[in-house]
Amino acid sequence: MDQNESKMQIAVLIDSENVSSRYASIIFNEIETYGFATYRRIYGNWTKNNGWSENILLENSITPIQQFNYTSGKNSSDMTMVIDAMDILYSGNVDGFCLVTSDSDFTRLAMRLREANMYVIGMGESKTPAALTKACNKFIHLNLIFEASVTLSESQTAELHEDFSSDRSVKANAVTPIADIEEAIISVINDNENKGKLTYMGEIGSRLNSKFTDFDVRNYGYTKLLTFIQDKCAKLELVKENSSYYVKVREINNVSEMQKEVTDLIEKSGGSVDNLSVIYDCLKKKHPDFDLKDYGYSRLSSFLRSMGNISVRGNAVTLKDAAKQKTRKKTKQ
Missing domain, CATH: 3.30.420 (Nucleotidyltransferase; domain 5)
Structure with a gap:
């Protein structure tokens, strides 16, 4: 009971015109990490086919909100979604919002919600402008998480490896560079050394998530932070201590x-x-x-x-x- 009460109540607002329906299950699986999806709403012009079928909405308990296109070439969901977000904010029923969109027009909304002390999670594809990703407390790249969740057979892996790697390398340009992550870890290690402390994996994960809003090892094709550091951070060394690991700067020969x-x-x-x-x-x-x-x-x-x-x-x-x-x-x- 206490554990449930401590979890956040979150309003999930989805821009159907900027997010594919293939991410539906991922959206709510990710939200479970942060809290409960108290509101589940999706915005769009339902007189047109946008890929979000009735079955998908029912399976995920999502309420569709109709918004007609009054002006051609303009996302019809923008204004309705903003108005709903502010209504929900003033209701006092939630602790945070999840804005599911790749549209930078929602940047100001994310900033306004944070000003109201709301925890803001953003979800979208890697094409999302940096302004929106940095306006959120946390931003999740749905396309990279989707790719990481796809399990390929050995024959498929051999056949598709080159295309998959190339595609991921292009999309990786939209996430935090590994060199920046490595330098951030070194900074944490140096700070702790000055205090006579070791730097354990748990602290590394927490500090990286605080510093980089879009940090997630799955963006780089990994499922564990430990393996990511082992493979990608040449300046760092992992040391096992009982059942835990701490990280130190690798001693380089003269x-x-x-x-x-x-x-x-x-x-x-x-x-x-x-x-x-x-x-x-x-x-x-x-x-x-x-x-x-x-x-x-x-x-x-x-x-x-x-x-x-x-x-x-x-x-x-x-x-x-x-x-x-x-x-x-x-x-x-």
Whole structure:
């Protein structure tokens, strides 16, 4: 009883002209995380086919609100939905609103509801303008959640993998960049270190949700924050403590130290190493945690060139001074 009383009463208002009916079940599944859908209303011109069938409305207990198109080219739902939202606000029956739309015209409504101390959840597709996503306390990208919920068979996965990945990468441009998320986590870790505290996964999730209104690991193709950090945040390291995990900034090996080691190896090899794998094996032996991604590189050759005194041609590695001397000898001959 106490648990139910603590959950929010939410008014769910859907703009049928800007949101597909395929998201119906997702909308209310997501709302259950935040509270109860006290009001379930959908707005549109029901004299036209908008994809929201009678069966879908009945299955989800949604009340349709008719609004005729008085002006061509204008969303008929806008004004009616705004008026209803304000009526519900002044009734005092709810703690929050869920505005289901990709239309930036509702940005001011979201801001006004927040000014009235309402918790505002936005739901729409990744095409939703940033103004609306940031005006909400939380914004959920329905198309990305929908894709994450679709289970493909192995044969389908092989056939559709390329198209799916390409589509997701394009839509991912509309969500918070992973680099920004990683830097935000590092900031939290540094703050906690100054206070002598460790940074556990629960706090990371909470802080990310507070900072980024649209943050959801499902936007990036993951179901768990832990796996997302493991795969996508190269600067971070997860440490298991009993049954919990805390996050720390990965200790990166000193580049100047590795530069000296590579230089020594080349000199001991007569001024040239003919195979990059020899250098890689040497670095891995001395630094088991060595990973090129930690330094912002995907190729060993690029990493070695960044050291300044090392030259890489094909698979051969030499010191730049030695390379110059060889060139001079050939010129004299």
